[in-house]
């Protein structure tokens with residue numbers, strides 16, 4: 110299995126280097142380097158040919174081929190052929206040398222691009238004689254350096270003859286039977302050298318299922334081992350107090366909020382650490398649920414922490430939690446980068462004395478220099494899933510329960526892939542009485558009308574946001590844009606109090622403006638995308654997004670979620686003159702739906718998963734063939750199968766699962782090592 114590729118005939122130093130760049134070191138790697146597509150050399154009947162696609166047809170030459178020369182060394186070969194009674198034109202460039210072979214009635218196979226209107230194939234290959242019947246699909250491999258498809262085809266051919274280079278059969282007989290999956294040896298054979306469409310399909314099916322199953326087994330085994338190793342003391346909240354607190358809320362929880370809360374509370378009672386994702390569309394009321402959970406933990410005698418990405422949010426949560434816990438005798442402290450030294454010292458002392466119930470702050474909270482004795486629950490956002498170091502820091506703080514909140518409406522398929530190691534609660538319902546935000550798409554030449562409209566809302570006592578476009582190449586330009594717009598709006602609306610926030614302001618400046626916006630002293634807030642997450646000003650009913658086509662759907666949705674948070678009708682105006690079709694499409698979808706999940710699915714189609722979750726933090730594993738979006742059914746099946754396996758006793762003892770167990774221990778999943 111660990112025989113280096115260089116032992117194969119024809120692989121010299123240079124080629125070995127090129128192969129290394131493809132991650133191919135051993136012969137077994139060569140077999141794992143699957144074709145990314147196949148050239149279909151299976152001849153098709155003329156009736157089935159698709160215009161503008163690559164096709165292959167068989168037939169016989171009619172008459173004689175003609176060659177015309179042009180340019181200095183160029184020539185064009187032209188002839189007619191009969192394929193199943195249809196007369197087709199064939200054109201090929203610089204193949205004059207074939208002319209002598211192309212005699213009347215000679216059998217040929219032609220592959221190339223089909224033009225239906227001219228009944229013509231522009232040929233890439235013309236083979237005299239019929240296609241070798243057994244292998245209609247030619248594998249096309251990813252290449253690097255000077256490698257050619259022909260070489261890779263040859264080397265994989267040699268590797269396919271070496272049974273010891275094949276991966277082991279990991280799937281137990283029962284699963285192969287249940288899904289009618291081919292054995293691994295046949296699968297690898299077919300994937301490299303398909304014999305026919307049907308067998309290739311089954312081979313792909315098996316490979317994809319196995320990739321998902323192994324992935325899910327790893328995730329779930331990891332989860333299980335964390336459960337076993339990171340025991341936590343079960344918490345018991347004071348049920349009466351928590352109920353009383355919930356009654357002080359100015360609204361009743363939605364069913365979805367209640368369900369999520371139950372799931373969280375259930376976790377708190379367990380003797381293992383909670384690792385839960387609370388997923389809910391913008392404005393669905395995640396923070397409230399988290400606050401109740403925190404209160405429950407406080408009544409169980411523990412300290413809680415809330416970590417947020419920015420200081421603005423920390424301030425805002427500090428205020429809203431103070432308001433929420435007004436009658437509850439809960440002590441809340443704020444700790445951020447701009448907290449004064451003396452205050453920081455006081456807070457740390459209070460923490461050590463066990464006098465703090467809720468600690469709010471940015472990331473620095475879980476650093477070792479902030480001792481949080483008796484920490485029971487950390488609430489944070491999904492952007493900050495913990496890496497190894499943070500997990501260690503959390504462990505040192507007594508392995509508290511962790512609740513991640515996310516407003517990214519991650520489609521289900523992605524959620525179970527990217528967050529497979531977490532339990533997921535979903536708030537899939539908006540509070541009653543919420544009016545969907547009315548969204549309009551306006552061209553730039555309607556700017557004045559839009560401004561008049563916003564002015565009217567402000568006169569009625571409402572507030573508004575104006576979001577400036579983001580020019581990713583240059584933060585400098587972003588800021589300049591924001592400043593220009595701010596000045597322009599001040600001039601157009603002299604009686605309106607306009608505020609400005611952008612990334613280059615100091616924290617004090619930013620916080621000051623935000624504070625004035627929260628208290629309605631600023632009526633119109635000009636901002637770059639810093640307001641994207643979490644800002645909650647229910648009195649703001651209007652949002653104008655400049656050059657909206659520059660944003661992705663998920664981001665537009667997050668932005669729009671800043672309005673429509675109260676009872677009043679809210680509006681979002683997308684100002685843009687998109688030039689691309691995708692841009693126009695995005696604007697249209699935004700005006701048609703306010704459902705974050707629908708938008709997320711659309712975004713996925715338009716941009717792909719990397720963008721939705723942010724490339725680096727996406728946590729999306731790399732699959733060779735499987736695609737969590739396209740193959741979501743297989744993913745779901747594999748997830749359930751993995752769950753059943755992990756929970757069964759037989760999986761941990763029986764011989765037929767040994768290969769899977771070995772796989773798990775090789776990848777470290779059994780010792781609680783997180784996958785990357």
Ligand SMILES: Nc1ncnc2c1ncn2[C@@H]1O[C@H](COP(=O)(O)OP(=O)(O)OP(=O)(O)O)[C@@H](O)[C@H]1O
Pocket residue numbers: 360361362363366389390391392393394395396397398515516540541642643644645647670674
């Ligand atoms: N069940 C409910 N009924 C009415 N209003 C609610 C309900 N739950 C929450 N709210 C209110 O809705 C607003 C949004 O709630 P919250 O900030 O908790 O949402 P969120 O999901 O955290 O939002 P986002 O992700 O957009 O920041 C708040 O003003 C909150 O008081």
